[in-house]
Amino acid sequence: MNLTLHVWRQKNAHDKGRMEVYQARDISEHMSFLEMLDVVNEQLVEQGIDPIHFDHDCREGICGTCSLVINGAPHGHQKATTTCQLHMRHFSDGDHIYIEPFRAKAFPVIKDLVVDRSAFDRIMQAGGFVSVNTGGIPDANAIPIPKYFAEKAMDAAACIGCGACVAACKNASAMLFVGAKVSQFAHLPQGQVERERRVRAMVAQMDAEGFGNCTNQYECEAVCPKEISVEVIAKMNREYLRAATKKS
Amino acid sequence: MKLDAKIPSGPIAEKWSKHKFEMKLVNPANKRKYSVIVVGTGLAGASAAASMAELGYNVKAFCFQDSPRRAHSIAAQGGINAAKNYQNDGDSVFRLFYDTVKGGDFRSREANVHRLAEVSTAIIDQCVAQGVPFAREYGGLLANRSFGGAQVSRTFYARGQTGQQLLLGAYSALSRQIGLGKVQMYPRTEMLDVVLVDGHAKGIVVRNLVTGEVKSYAADAVVLATGGYGNVFYLSTNAMACNVTAAYRAYKRGAAFANPCYTQIHPTCIPVSGEYQSKLTLMSESLRNDGRIWVPKSADDKRAPNDIPEADRDYYLERKYPSFGNLAPRDISSRAAKEVCDEGRGVGDTGLGVYLDFADAINRLGEDTIRERYGNLFDMYERITADNPYKVPMRIFPASHYTMGGLWVDYNLESTIPGLFVLGEANFSDHGANRLGASALMQGLADGYFVIPYTIANYFAAAGAKNLSPDGKDFKRTEDEVNERTRKLLSINGKRSVDSFHRELGKIMWDYCGMARNRKGLETALQKIPELREQFWQDVRVLGTNEELNMSLENAGRVADFLEFAEVMCEDALDREESCGAHFREEYQTEDGEALRNDKKYTYVAAWEYKGVGTKPELHKEPLEFENVKLATRSYK
Ligand SMILES: Cc1cc2nc3c(=O)[nH]c(=O)nc-3n(C[C@H](O)[C@H](O)[C@H](O)COP(=O)(O)OP(=O)(O)OC[C@H]3O[C@@H](n4cnc5c(N)ncnc54)[C@H](O)[C@@H]3O)c2cc1C
Ligand code: FES
Numbered sequence: 001m002n003l004t005l006h007v008w009r010q011k012n013a014h015d016k017g018r019m020e021v022y023q024a025r026d027i028s029e030h031m032s033f034l035e036m037l038d039v040v041n042e043q044l045v046e047q048g049i050d051p052i053h054f055d056h057d058c059r060e061g062i063c064g065t066c067s068l069v070i071n072g073a074p075h076g077h078q079k080a081t082t083t084c085q086l087h088m089r090h091f092s093d094g095d096h097i098y099i100e101p102f103r104a105k106a107f108p109v110i111k112d113l114v115v116d117r118s119a120f121d122r123i124m125q126a127g128g129f130v131s132v133n134t135g136g137i138p139d140a141n142a143i144p145i146p147k148y149f150a151e152k153a154m155d156a157a158a159c160i161g162c163g164a165c166v167a168a169c170k171n172a173s174a175m176l177f178v179g180a181k182v183s184q185f186a187h188l189p190q191g192q193v194e195r196e197r198r199v200r201a202m203v204a205q206m207d208a209e210g211f212g213n214c215t216n217q218y219e220c221e222a223v224c225p226k227e228i229s230v231e232v233i234a235k236m237n238r239e240y241l242r243a244a245t246k247k248s
Numbered sequence: 249m250k251l252d253a254k255i256p257s258g259p260i261a262e263k264w265s266k267h268k269f270e271m272k273l274v275n276p277a278n279k280r281k282y283s284v285i286v287v288g289t290g291l292a293g294a295s296a297a298a299s300m301a302e303l304g305y306n307v308k309a310f311c312f313q314d315s316p317r318r319a320h321s322i323a324a325q326g327g328i329n330a331a332k333n334y335q336n337d338g339d340s341v342f343r344l345f346y347d348t349v350k351g352g353d354f355r356s357r358e359a360n361v362h363r364l365a366e367v368s369t370a371i372i373d374q375c376v377a378q379g380v381p382f383a384r385e386y387g388g389l390l391a392n393r394s395f396g397g398a399q400v401s402r403t404f405y406a407r408g409q410t411g412q413q414l415l416l417g418a419y420s421a422l423s424r425q426i427g428l429g430k431v432q433m434y435p436r437t438e439m440l441d442v443v444l445v446d447g448h449a450k451g452i453v454v455r456n457l458v459t460g461e462v463k464s465y466a467a468d469a470v471v472l473a474t475g476g477y478g479n480v481f482y483l484s485t486n487a488m489a490c491n492v493t494a495a496y497r498a499y500k501r502g503a504a505f506a507n508p509c510y511t512q513i514h515p516t517c518i519p520v521s522g523e524y525q526s527k528l529t530l531m532s533e534s535l536r537n538d539g540r541i542w543v544p545k546s547a548d549d550k551r552a553p554n555d556i557p558e559a560d561r562d563y564y565l566e567r568k569y570p571s572f573g574n575l576a577p578r579d580i581s582s583r584a585a586k587e588v589c590d591e592g593r594g595v596g597d598t599g600l601g602v603y604l605d606f607a608d609a610i611n612r613l614g615e616d617t618i619r620e621r622y623g624n625l626f627d628m629y630e631r632i633t634a635d636n637p638y639k640v641p642m643r644i645f646p647a648s649h650y651t652m653g654g655l656w657v658d659y660n661l662e663s664t665i666p667g668l669f670v671l672g673e674a675n676f677s678d679h680g681a682n683r684l685g686a687s688a689l690m691q692g693l694a695d696g697y698f699v700i701p702y703t704i705a706n707y708f709a710a711a712g713a714k715n716l717s718p719d720g721k722d723f724k725r726t727e728d729e730v731n732e733r734t735r736k737l738l739s740i741n742g743k744r745s746v747d748s749f750h751r752e753l754g755k756i757m758w759d760y761c762g763m764a765r766n767r768k769g770l771e772t773a774l775q776k777i778p779e780l781r782e783q784f785w786q787d788v789r790v791l792g793t794n795e796e797l798n799m800s801l802e803n804a805g806r807v808a809d810f811l812e813f814a815e816v817m818c819e820d821a822l823d824r825e826e827s828c829g830a831h832f833r834e835e836y837q838t839e840d841g842e843a844l845r846n847d848k849k850y851t852y853v854a855a856w857e858y859k860g861v862g863t864k865p866e867l868h869k870e871p872l873e874f875e876n877v878k879l880a881t882r883s884y885k
Contacts (some may be wrong), residue, residue, distance in 0.1 A: 012796060030521040032632075038747070039524055045800070047747050050791050053799055055314065057487040059527045061628075064411055065320045085631055111797040118435065121315050125427035129420035130379045133695045134299040137373040141334065144388025154381040154406060155412060161317055190379045192307055 001093035002025050004042065007052055010102045010109050017109065019098075029089035033076065034059060034066065036088055041154065053112040059084040059223060064160030067167070068113055069100040073225045074164035082225040102167035106174070106210045117163050119209035121179060124224045126183045127201035130190050149187045156183040165220035165228075171212030176220040178206050180234035182239055196243035203240055249504060249857050251813035251870045254658040255359040260876050261341075264363045265715035267659070267703055272709035279304030280706045281713040284704065285452055285467040287439045287494055289316035291411075291418055292672025293473030295696025301430035301702055306466055309422070310429055310454060310803075312438045313488060317419045320475055320487040321692065324411025325532050327393060327403035327596035328689040332367040335392055338402040338755075341365045348687060349877045350575070351397040352652070352680020353829035355507070357853070358876055359659055360677045365700040368690050372404055374697055378417040380510055382406050395685040396533055398576055398748065403686045408624050410533065414689055420697070438802065442470055442498050442668060445722050448711065449498075449668035453726050455734075457802060460795040466720035468711065469667045469781045470497060473696065476651035476673035478511065479819065480810050481762070482754020484648035485517055485530040490505035491806040492813045494662060495655050495674050500521060503663040504835035504855035504868060506676035509812070512830045513763050518632055519601040528647040529632060531604075531625055533685050536574045538609035538618065539642070541565050541581075543602050547592035553603055554640050555561030555642035563590055572884040579682050579830045579843075581885060586763045587841075589645075596643045605641035646763060650688060652679040652830065653820070656855040656870070660703035661695060664855075667707060676853070681829025700746060705786035734794050735806045751783045753811060756780070761818050766834040770822045774815060775861055778862055781811040816856055816865055826850045847879050 003024040010017030031039070031095070034056050041051035057065040061082040068083045070076035076086045099113065104141050107115040165176035179181065182199050185191025191198070214233055221230045256267040257581065274282065286297040294316055297309040311319060331344040344365040344724040349356055372390070376382065382404050383391040392401040406413035425431040443451040443464060451466040477492035478484040499505045516531045518665035526703035542563045544556055564584055566573045575585070585602050595601045610618050615638055621627070621822040626637045633643070654676040661669050661677070672692040679687065782808070792798040827836045828850070836844045853870040 028522055028524065030633075031524055032526075035524045035526050038526055042745050042747065045789055045791060046743075048791065051800060053797060056320060057313060058320070058323045059488060060323055060529055062409065063313075063320075063487060065313065065318050071521070081631065085628075087632065089634055092677075114797060117314060121317070121423065121426075121435075122434075123424040124317075129424040130377065131424060132297075132374075132377045133302040134374060134421070134701065135370070137377045138333070138368070140372045140376040141389050143376075145384055146388050147384045147386050150381050150384040150388075150521045153379070153381075154413075157406075157416065158379050158409065159867050161315070182560065183378055184381065188379050188381065190377055233586075 001029065001089070001091070003027060003091065003094070004096045004213070006008065006096060006098045009052070010113055012111055013095070013108055016183050019150070027088055029087070031088045032059065032084060033070070034084050048222040052143065053114050055114050056084055062160060063083040064162040067102045067115065067162060067164070068100060074102060074167040075225055080225055080227050081141060102163050104166045104172035104211070104229040106172065107163060107166065107205050108201055120161055120163065120174070122209065123178060123202055123205045124181070126205035130185065131194060143189050145188060153184045153187040156180045156187070156228065156232050159228050160226055162225065164223045164225060166211065168219040168223040169212065170219070171215060173214045173220070174206050175212035175214040175233045175236065176224065176230065179236035180228050183232040183235040186235060186239055195239065196246050199236065199239040199243050249664055249870055251504070251656065251664070251855055251868050252658060253870055254660060255357070256659065256700050259766055260362045261428050263359050264366055271702060271706040274705045274708050276304060281305065282306065282708050283308070283467040284469045284471060285465055286471045286473060287452065288319065288473035288477055288672070288674070289419070289422065290319035290321035290473060290672060291415055291692035292674070292696045293471070294319070294415065294422045295693050296419035296471055296473060296671055296700045297431050297700045297799065298418065298425050299697050300704065301425035304461060305689065307425070307431040307649050308434065308467060310434045310437045310439055310452070311615070312436065312457060314436055316422055316433060316435060317416060319415060320490050321415045321689070322412045324689055325408045325530065326395065326534060327405035327410045328414060329395070329686040329687040330370070330404060331365055331402060331427045332369050332372060332861055334390060335401045337400045338401050343400065344402065346366060346400050348678065348684060349680065350882065351682055351684040353682050353843070353882060354680065354847070354851070354874065354877070354879050355872065356678055356680030356826055357779055358874060359874060363699070364691055370698060371690060371693045375414060375417050378420060380413045380417040387408050389851070393534070393876065394456065394824070396575060399683040403751055411689060412808060414693065419691070439494050440497065441726050442501050442665070442807065443723050443726045444501055444665065445716060445720070448666045450714065450716050451718060451723060451796045453723070453730050455730070458797050460793070460798065462727055462734070464723040464727055465716040466716040468713055469669065469707060471669045471671060471700065472655065472674050473671040474653070474674045477813065478651050480754070480814055481648040482750050483525060483528050485514060485528050488527060491809065493809045495670070496809045496813050498655060498663065498668060500858050501665060502858070503665045503668060504656040504857055505643050505653070505816055506782045506853050507653040507820065508817040508856065508857045509761070509824060509831050510652035510681050510829065511648060512578060512650040512652060513582040514648045515578055515585060516604065516644045517645050517647035518629065519596055519645040520598060529628070530647070530649065531629060531642065531644060533578070535604060535622060535625060535635045538621065539574065539604040539606050540608055541574050541604055543588045543593040543595060552631065553595070553605070562588070562593070565643055569884050576884050577682070579832070582763055583832060585646055587646070601643040601645045603641035603675060604644045604686050606637060607641070610638065650683055652676065652681060652683055653728050656853065660706065661699055662703070662707065667711065669700060669704065671700060733805070734801065737788070737801060737808070738794060740785065740788050742789050744787050744789060746788060746790065746800055746807050749780065749788060750807045750810065752780055753807070753814060753882050757814055757817070761821050764832045764834050765821050766788060767822065774822070777814050777818070778812065784808065784811055819864060820854055820856065823854060845881070
């Protein structure tokens, strides 16, 4: 199939950026979306045009590196699918495809479609951990954890940190991302000790990074490639309230 | 070059305890005087950086991804082994040790493997304490599954995302230390060389991938945890950016490279669909528990799989290995698939595929049970191929997956360059000629959490804190060399893309140094690789400048290193005139086509010393001694 791509090009953080139009020819329906971009890039290089920069690594939907807003949707319109796992059979000959970076104040563009998501790391550094050092740990089976809670924790822990939730939200809120980590620990005995401190520190950092607030639109859940539920936001809010009523 | 493995004396089960006692310590107040660089933040690097920072050392950590959480370890699916014996099925440290040595086809160092088995249990404790949500039974205790090459259930898992959860655990420990200011983290930063001062590794030269700035960092020791080199085949199950550069450049500075020809080909991956293919996706080994592997009996049979009657199918694994059947080890299953495809009986458009059929299992257990067991894998398969594996058999084919070879290290995980330590998949240490499933995660975390924190103290105590400045002449000289290379890559301005060279190299390696090798083929590869390398340096096209984010430039540097490293791999494969584990030399096989080891001549680690580009490296041998496990022929019939 042949496609017309409208791609965001931006030389660096200071450049204003603009949409450019490229033709993608002889695209096989078996290609992944990123393989389609690889092919286009090879052609651009032949023509002496700087290839389109985009982030990617595992191409298996697990590392959270790939991004892209495709036709207005982070990771495209396929449900529960990262961009790297999106295949061209979902497009038709003659389609125009609009490809833009994840946009948010807290995710500045570095180049073309590549954005800086280090704000997520700083939120984790503020409190996304259990404070245990290596060694001297009691046996792993010393504290049984009901299967139900272990599964709940795992549901939340499945987050790949891609940032689609932020890109989809009109407020650029990071609450699904932060809520996922807070919930994971809130469901486990290991997380109880630092419960209040953790949620306070992570929320404070989230605010400092310039992420917006949640106004219950649930766009985040709709685009999340791992289908993290907005329940985690509710859980985080409860944890936060609880922490607010306790002394640190 | 002298290889001294520094294996402690005494009975195998006491070596590590004894060594820990005998090694020198750095007292708590002095630890903050020492600094260490950790390159790589996968399981091995993140766990090492966090643990050393907790002890009080000053750590600088580097990775080329935008966040330490995205290292390739994140992609591991199946699980992690540990000798907990929670299932009361007869597991023990000694059994895990024994299985690993046997699985590695008797080409690993006993003392290292035993230590790995010993510390395996503490890894699980550590991960649980970090909040890793492992799978559990209804009673709340940890669940286990079984994996290839073992007769006990010792594999811990977190759905199909074990690597992700373990890495996020290590990342959380690392993040905590970054927050506390004990680790300085440099993401999107690529190490391009190691700096030696008076023969010791004392720093690295890196390129900031966003600004292009080339800069040196100094420390009292350097730890490489930079992963494997499976992408030398271009197509592999590894993440796109996995590469050999860090290890290879250390090799060029004097670190021996051990057993580079030991590369694991995983039998169950989704086959290639076309020229544009950029990577291959693994379908977990666990599928072979219920799926049956077959091809048509006749090469001319072009019917759709469901139209081929039982009588015209060849379930070749069940036929050849009646006792292990579809669960034969990875190396054996992969070669058997290659064999039937070479006979022209492969399936799919390319003829490079075999069926993995669940029809029997669905009949026996019902679709719901199969969905419960493998639903996420079936979905992934359908997403990629648009075929529904509940209705038609999956098509699978072997692909490059893991590299047992790596930089040579002694018992302390120190390379032949003093002060340069190597952890995780980047070293060669524990898996011999073939790695068992669920053992790489175990090794990465063992090295990082429980080995390096001890052995690095021993080095520091002897070498002292140097507090070197990264402006010294050794640093400047190395920086100049790095800059010169970048300038060269950008100035060629030829006609071919970097990827086109990588693809061509991958094909040479797959054809001549892949699942099966022979002298003639390896010699052909050794002729083709230098030719291709020459073309690369004359005709590669890298656009853009150094002073910006430039992914073609990054990639060009990595492919340039693969183009040199590939020769070392072929030399190693040529030298090893035997078949062992994943290394299958067609000249050395039994009458019925099984690997034929030559223990008299080849019970050694092959450690290669760099002698210049295009010059044959020098082989050094570390003899392997087996005092606790008897050398035997692996049989899975
Ligand atoms: C699809 C798949 C599934 C797997 N499943 C399992 C499993 O179920 N069980 C199991 O035990 N094993 C499994 N493995 C193997 C296992 O995942 C890896 O061997 C292991 O995770 C490697 O960890 P590592 O820390 O050594 O390296 P990696 O995780 O690869 O990390 C390498 C790090 O080094 C950095 N780096 C590399 N070069 C440079 C440089 N030049 N400069 C700066 N940074 C650099 C990278 O940024 C990264 O942070 C699987 C592998 C694959 C491919
Ligand atoms: S590239 Fe890893 S999730 Fe898409």
